[in-house]
Amino acid sequence: MEDVVAATPLSWARTGDGQVRLTATGAWTAPHAAELECLVQRLTSEPSSAGAASIDMHAIERFDTYGALLLARLSRLLEGRGQPLRVIALADRYQGLFEELRRIDPHTLEASPRSEKNRHPKSLSGGVAEIGRDLIALANMLGALSLTLVAILRRPGHFRLISAVHQLDRVAWQAVPIILLITFLIGGIIAQQGFFHFRKFGADEYVVDMIGILVLREIGVLIVAIMVAGRSGSSYTAELGSMKMREEIDALRTMGVDPIDILLLPRVIALIIALPLLTFLGAMAALCGGGLVAWFYGGMSPEIFLSRLREAISLTHFQVGLIKAPFMALAIGIVACTEGLEVKGSAESLGLKTTASVVKSIFLVIVLDGLFAIFFASIGM
């Protein structure tokens, strides 16, 4: 009365006196580990019998850590049921590996995984506290930059002029083509929409007023600030973040060099100079785009467009747009530097902080724009 379950690579048979004889064949290696685990599971979930168990390993072709681990697990499980397992004819060259795996304390293998940290949904209070911390960090950065600026103003020779000029080249000069293109297109689109809808009321002429005021006061500076936040703010964060990851910023500190002085201030100052310049260029390009569309789509000759524009806009509109630019640049710069210095060791955190930098600086730019709108309205500009 032999109850035989035959399967490769592990088969077993019960003899009459309740003994279990196991036979291992084939490859006890990683590719077969899943199948082996099922067999071990099936064997050990069968009703136990009192007799001893033995496993004949002479027929196995290959044996690796996976096989050894499963053999150790089998032996442990059978032992737990009062059936010590005798391993027979395991080749000498595999003996060391099996012993190694058997020595590992089973409890360490079954240790429960540490609860996944930072995976639970954030609570409302936690979220509010985080916003508070962000604001404090931004205020800190603003304070540190101001202090460094004051120190530099006392000793102007210490200003990192070359670095600032290099940054200015990157954020202003190299950004010119894309800024011109985008604002030109947006000016054109506003003009086209204006003509399309205003024509119904016979108000073609007022399209020029709309383009002029909208571009100079709002759209020009807003579009350019958002572009710069995405283009230069993100690169600042990524740069500073990877320098933080590779301990370059710590290295600077140990050499008695203030990273704010050498890295942050030139970058922020470059941004503050660049954004008004780009805003001016962007506004001009948008007016050109608008004028071109007015000519070809609206049938308004450039002479009429220009004379109409001269009547519609005043220096005030131009000033309103330009005054906002340096403040937006400061907001972008502060956010980019703060996020960059908050990068921790992992690549994931670098990505997170770069995203956060762009999202937060665009948000701040729009909030600032709203505050300025209220301010200018109340002083009558």
Place this chain on the structure above:
Amino acid sequence: MDTFIETPAIRARNLMVAFGDRTVLNHLSLEVRKGEILGLVGGSGSGKSVLLRTIIGLIAKRQGEIKVLGVDIAEADNAALRALERRWGVLFQQGALFSSLTALQNVQFPMRENLNLSQRLLREVALAKLAMVGLQPRDGDKLPAELSGGMTKRVALARALALEPELVFLDEPTSGLDPIAAGDFDDLIRTLQQTLDLTVFMVTHDLESLRTVCDRIAALADGTMVAIGTMSEVRQSSHPWIEAYFRGKRSHVLVPAPGMTGA
């Protein structure tokens, strides 16, 4: 020493690698036998890492032939290459652990990608690998940024061994470790090599590891192999770089046991 009739683990012939017009490896030939630990030495910038990266296919060669475990990398199709890559493990100089995964997840990563294992087995095998390289289970939950230099190397070794490779490439495994940790790591490599029956190709600067771990030593200078053999054989070479290397100020670790070459 045994005679090896089987195919060598690595065979490179007339290998030439150049970047632009700068030739790094020039008609280099090398054979690594199955089951041995070969230590590759050479000065900084002599092309040791380039050779290693060329063998594992990260750098394209200009000329020559490389066969790893009998497979010609240049001629193998994608499927064959993937299959070959599962048969070797690489320990990069800086560990190259995935920084957003914990140590345990790093070790599990190749298993998850290549084997269809249950969660339980995945966890057990990964913890067993960590235990084999001398780490505690609690270290498994640490992120790479929280690991010390020695622990990073150990986790990286465990990851390199995750798929039970036949061949392991180690790029300066003991650099950046203190002498005690480096000695432990040497022992670890030796033990694992014997238990898992590995072939090890090791780039190293560490004279102590060369003496205690390596079966044979290959010396790279001027873009080619200037000597290959056991420690005593290589030391007899009259190449000026080898003379400087083995008779330099720091080579006194070799003096007490010139005959002990591990081969």
